[in-house]
Amino acid sequence: MNELARPIAATDYPLLNVFWTMLWFFLWVLFLMVLFRILADIFRDDRLSGWGKAGWSIFVIVLPFLGAIVYLIARGRDMGERDLRAVQKRDDQFRAYVRDAAGTPEHTKTDELVKLAELKNHGDISEVEYQQAKTKILA
CATH class of the missing domain: 1.10.287 (Helix Hairpins)
Known part of the structure; x- marks a missing residue:
């Protein structure tokens, strides 16, 4: 049988290599999640101008590692506060909807x-x- 056409057996890929492959895959997925969260935060921020949004977006897309680190250092604290305000706003809207739907008399x-x-x-x-x-x- 030709050496190149031989199928890869489980013994040809050691357990440590499987571990490293899985680790790198999960780190890659984690990094993608961070990038999407940063991009969502950029466009959710009302205080950031259009040019600011464009600049941060280009920076994060063109230089993803550096852009993500710089964004998290520069605007990471505000990111959490914006998330908290958004959650509170959605909670208030939900409670108002439930009150209206239930028809609770004043x-x-x-x-x-x-x-x-x-x-x-x-x-x-x-x-x-x-x-x-x-x-x-x-x-």
């Missing part, structure tokens, strides 16, 4: 009865008016 029956009792205690309405309004609220 005033409950208890609140209305308390206001009605205060009106009666101050003498603004009579006992008969109080009973009529109370029946209407509880119905």
Whole structure:
């Protein structure tokens, strides 16, 4: 059999080489994740001008290792703060949506009865008016 056409057996690739291959592959995937996160942060930042976004993008794409390190040193702290603000904004929007979808009334029956009792205690309405309004609220 021809030496070049021989299939690679498991014994031809030692375990240590498998480990190093996997390590480099996962580091490469990790680096790509960092690059995408940096690019997303560049375009998410409202305080950065269009020229600033273009400059950082070109720097990170043309010189990815150096660009990523410089970006993380220069703007890494703000990156976390922007993420936190974005998460809080999404949480507030979700809570507002749930409140609207659930149709939670602003005033409950208890609140209305308390206001009605205060009106009666101050003498603004009579006992008969109080009973009529109370029946209407509880119905």
